[in-house]
Amino acid sequence: MRYSLKTHKGVSLVGLVLLISVVFYLTFNTFKLTDEQYQAVEKSLINERYTQRIRNDKVFPGGVAIIDRYLMDNIRALETAYQHGPGVFAHERDLVLDSMFLALRQGNTMDSLFAAVKTEYELDEDLEYLLTINAIQLVFSNMMLVNAYHSANPPSFLADSLNTPVGVRIGGELNTPLPQNEIANITVSNAEDYNYWMTFSLHADHRNRTWRVMKLMMPTFLVALFAIGCVVSIYYVTYRNWLSQKKLAEMKSDFVNSITHEFNTPLSTIIVANKNMQNDSILANAENIKPLTKIIERQSFRLQKLFDQVMDITTMDDSSLQKESYELNQLLSEIITDYNVKLSVQNTAVILNAASRPLDVELNKFFFTTMLLNLFDNAIKYNRSEHKRITVDTTVAEYTIKLRISDNGTGIPDKEIEHVFEKFYRFQKQGAQHISGLGLGLYYTYQCIKSHGWTLSVESKENVGSQFTIHIPYKS
Incomplete structure (x- = not known):
């Protein structure tokens, strides 16, 4: 039997009130007994x-x-x-x-x-x-x-x-x-x-009889207050852990549903293509086989990408990250140029506003590129504008490089911002239920930023857009 969050809160609150009432009742009776004696x-x-x-x-x-x-x-x-x-x-x-x-x-x-x-x-x-x-x-x-x-x-x-x-x-x-x-x-x-x-x-x-009796009762009062404090603390910790476990269970369920859907799509396509290749009428004409092999190739690459996305997050940490020195503006230009070339979404553009001076940064190119592509993909997926726009800016303030990725998408509600970087978390907004994914893109992005020793800040307004700012320590 599953209880709703509201029911759990009600039952927990009633139990907490009963426990506090029992402690108060026992303390009050002790006070009365002390007063009488x-x-x-x-x-x-x-x-x-x-x-x-x-x-x-x-x-x-x-x-x-x-x-x-x-x-x-x-x-x-x-x-x-x-x-x-x-x-x-x-x-x-x-x-x-x-x-x-x-x-x-x-x-x-x-x-x-x-x-x-x-x-x-x-x-x-x-x-x-x-x-x-x-x-x-x-x-x-x-x-x-x-x-x-x-x-x-x-x-x-x-x-x-x-x-x-x-x-x-x-x-x-x-x-x-x-x-x-x-x-x-x-x-x-x-x-x-x-x-x-x-x-x-x-x-x-x-x-001053009452004060004298209260002084005699002070140890009991303090023990009662300590007991109530312990009960409240245990209740709070238990409740937080329960919420965490409930949330984790929901995320795992969402992950299983999402990954089943994501993996089944290419697998089903590969199976159908393979069956078609076994058809004698198709085998009779060599020109019919080539499109089917291309389909199998594309879907195999898609499966590999999904597996890599799941596996990469388990291997990313600061100690194992191999970094090299890159000129940030040049690297960003290459990534954005390649992304614009293969971009299949119409009326969409990624624009770079680079700082006027070279910025040499130690980073892992593979993880950095994947991180940016995740942000770009999300900015396009969660965008209902007729003309989708992504702007990448680099600026230098004191000893920090600010890499800002802005979009004109649907935005993120304030209460959701703190959760979007959690593993398997998918932002469920009305009209966005059809968007596919494993809930790992922004988690991967955050882990990449964290493993580089950088920090991230997010500003977002619903139906206006979001702005992700990566703060990179820099010594000129």
Whole structure:
């Protein structure tokens, strides 16, 4: 089953996103676990000392006396107010609670207790606490429970600075009470009439908790980022290799199709000519044999040329290239003259604009000639103009000879230019599918230029023409 490039991209992208999501999920869960377990030892030490000091007390050491003075001394009056209606009870309750909360804040001994715990256990100085009352229920006669205060419904007399998500602030500077930094949450109750139930809690944490947790998680974060980077890199390399292999497979398929077509044409012609030569009626007249032998000769030369084109690219390299000194303008003139003589395409001309001075260049004449002929053939094959024109210019700029071959052909799209020099690559443009070839001409040209130690640049515009410039190092 063959998948399209679009399908492969989609499947690969989904897989990449899933892998990154898994890494992120695991990292996030590690962060949450670290956050929940952060300062577990510190919390345990503070909780142990705190619960010891308030074992027979409430909120903070000495807090029970203050609370009883306001709640126990006013419990019957609050019951009477409750019996007179919600409005009367709310007014009396707010007066009692406002006075009690103020007295608790003024008599708070938790500051000194918390400082002593930090000193004793050598805890960080930036450790802060928050002490709150979270809920109060009054117990009237016959064990009637009446809500006097709850953090979910704070009374209007409390200032915003005293309200926290967990209860009314009694002491401490911590502004972020979280489940992770809760030290203790205590509920005290008494199963007797005219009493109260109360819940209070202590939180402790560093001022910059998130940053501290992130610092602890930094190695994990870095490993996660490295893992994601590796996954992306592997995906990218795999994807590039897959594209390369896919492209190579397509080129090989095109090559097999092209070479089959190119080789079958002369072979079929030779076979037909040979069969005709075996015909008795043709053998009876010697004049009929000569045209058939000419056909066989031409097609044999064509087969040899095809084989040579395939084989030459495997033997061309800088170490084995035999070079001789030639005068470039004279050599170009000879090549172009011969090409114009055998040119069978009408309204076509190759023109040479040579530099005014002699240019001596070290090159391999055979490969150089074949290279130019490949460029000329392509310029004619991919040209739909009524008058086909190829111009060859030689100029000298500083220490470089520029050999420029220009045409007025169909041109090459920008996205195709980087591929036209690849082995077996054939530029498929609308209207050019019928053009024969093996996709080796420009590859051969590029290898020839490379083996000489020269460089090549290409400029092209569709429906205007192309310009191939060969840069040849030159010392005058």
